[in-house]
Amino acid sequence: MRTVVFDLDGTLADTSGDLLAAANACFRAMGEGDVLEVETDAGTALRGGKAMLTLGLTRLGRLDQALVEKYYPMLLEAYSGAIDHHTVIYPGAMDAVERLAQLGYGVGICTNKPEALAEKLMTSLGVRNAFGALVGADTLPVRKPDPEPLFETARRLGGDPAKTVLIGDSVTDRDTARSAKVPSVLVTFGPSGEDMAALEPEALLKDYADLPALVQDLIGRNS
Incomplete structure (x- = not known):
């Protein structure tokens, strides 16, 4: 065949809307607001969770690979809970x-x-x-x-x-x-x-x- x-x-x-929402949930948990937006960051969203966390932390001046790894499981959990809203x-x-x-x-x-x-x-x-x-x-x-x-x-x-x-x-x-x-x-x-x-x-x-x-x-x- x-x-x-x-x-x-x-x-x-x-899938960018739901992925970005999951990443923003992580940034809010860090004490920040929503850092990523569909209009500008959809391409990064489609490269995966760690790419989104890296981009957001870079914007915040807080890029640290340990933070990316720490929040990645939270991102996956948030995404799984609202996987098809957008x-x-x-x-x-x-x-x-x-x-x-x-x-x-x-x-x-x-x-x-x-x-x-x-x-x-x-x-x-x-x-x-x-x-x-x-x-x-x-x-x-x-x-x-x-x-x-x-x-x-x-x-x-x-x-x-x-x-x-x-x-x-x-x-x-x-x-x-x-x-x-x-x-x-x-x-x-x-x-x-x-x-x-x-x-x-x-x-x-x-x-x-x-x-x-x-x-x-x-x-x-x-x-």
């Missing part, structure tokens, strides 16, 4: 996933979000059953950009890891696909979309309606 593997944050869904699936994403499945592709998720949180979010959004596999940051001993989580996702889908396409939104996804020697498609509608062309992926995606045809072309070329 040929497979299509999606990143989650910033690719399938805009998160939205990007327009057309699930239609594209359904179409790819109809065309016979295995469809899965490979994310650097902890597996339990990714499972909880996708279930809460009502779309978990659309994906045949989900591999998170802690599913294996390694995480993206190591290619093994991508390979494992493809294997769990019953596919050949060499016949997959990775859909993502970051240099991490680009590097993962490059290490795996498979094509990458980077979306341009996320907070860092304007920077994706410089990463030179095999394709850029502006609209999910274009994805099925794009995947057919790329996997055909890569086979």
